[in-house]
Amino acid sequence: MKKLLLILSLFTLAISCNKKETKIESKLVYASFGEKITEGSAISKEVLLEKYKTLKKGDTLTIKVTSKINEICQNKGCWMTLDLGNDETAFVKFKDYGFFVPMNAQKRKTIIEGKAFVEETSVAELKHYAEDEGKSEKEIAEIIAPKTEYKFLAYGVLISK
DSSP: OOOHHHHHHHHHHHHHHHHHHOOOOOOOOOOEEEEESSSSSOOEHHHHHHHHHHOOOTTTEEEEEEEEEEESSSSSSSSEEEEEEEEEEEOOOOOOOOOOTTTOOOEEEEEEEEEEEEEEEEEHHHHEEEEEOOOOOOOOHOOOOEEEEEEEEEEEEEEEE
């Protein structure tokens, strides 16, 4: 009887141990560009979008945000667009034109630190960016008005590998 109780106890213990799940966080590995920044204290893209909505032309906000990259300049990697959710994006340039990002990093997770602001982009600039993006002549010709955009001047960028 004691052996049976011991076997039952061990069996119950083994089953309960197997039910415990070990959660292992997979830590992303990032490539760094520009000034060295860390992953910590970054706000979400949704929070940044709400902050952009409160900015007026001339206002700036120093901030760190995490999101995904939508598009990257296909000539040099000298700009990118950042997904803000709700079909909104921020146009990101890099401080002093001092660094570029890989041209194949679309859809990767990124953390950027720098200054967020709102600015009107001229027709000539919009056409230039459309060319960089590889848009067709027809699409470029359809750009006929300046556009008020969410912009970001990044000092440092982390991109998931």
